[in-house]
Amino acid sequence: MTKHHAPKAILLDIEGTTSSISFVADELFPYARKHLAEFVAANPEAAAPILAQVGGDDPVATLIQWIDEDRKETPLKTLQGLIWAQGYADGELKGHVYPDTPDALRRWTGAGLKVNIYSSGSIAAQKLIFGHSIAGDLTPLLSGYFDTTTGPKRDSDSYTKIVDALDLAPSDLLFVSDMPAEVDAAREAGLQALLIARDDAAADIHSLAEVLP
Template structure:
């Protein structure tokens, strides 16, 4: 049965993990402190969010920067950090210093499904703003017209069943109507528990003989033959 919508992860699924970790993360990390100091007056809400997350209401700007740097280095999925990364990346994309990566087979698959009228959505730990930047400034051009919507961890953690139920509810679809693509088995387990169909993307190495249908690329994904 063809799914009524497809939800895809980004890192390791549509795009290279190395792009995020070797290009995007170092870019924001090297500019984080200077950016906050230069724009602290218009980042008051973000800095207050840092203080709330850290449980220290009286943190100075420098202390907030230190906390953001620590979260960044630990790759923490913290809301204010993800927002700040998105702001810094937006400047880089606008300046032409960054260009989003997407696998050729992922672009072809997304275009193929879009042409068939299957709504496509993104669910990533990166902020919605960052998702739009990556797809909007990709090496394949602006891919955002392919997507009907975006979800980040504001709807819940990616390893939590409730998040996938919330996505289905937001789309006014039954969970069984959705197909979720990811390279992380814990995410797929949560999605399957919620009732979604799932496919594991394995970009490197042999396909595992595991609990999830697996594919090496989007070329091998034929959603019409999937079962929940």
């Protein structure tokens, strides 16, 4: 990245950036799939408005199909967040974060930077991962959360909405993601952006330890 000036805030992706993709794919998604029908049956009031958004003759089957297809549908993300909340509360789930993640969050906040999250997972799910992480509760180090209700992560307009919500100039926000299309969209919106890949030499950085002093 060509640094024009030091950013005033940081925006982070989760999967592949702060946390392993395998945690979401191999632990969270299967957990939600396994418990979805049971949760809906046990929590009809909470589930009803979500199922209404899904529609169809069998919304539960549709939701399970969406999990299998890795769809980024907001009703699914909302319901997954509720199911995961129960799993975290029961101690069955712990949010994965890379070792450099809590160190980076403390370093940035200590330097006066506000750290925000932008993930396809719901805001509730984001707070659960960081609130019940293997490194403890990291939510005091985070200032804001954004999800698919803001817009698609590969759409530059989404990043414009985020900088507006944070009351920043686009170039004052630094976005870090492992997805090239997301980095491109952020740069198109005027943000500073870095592509992170822990095992790819072609990436801009390979650890959050490399981001700012």
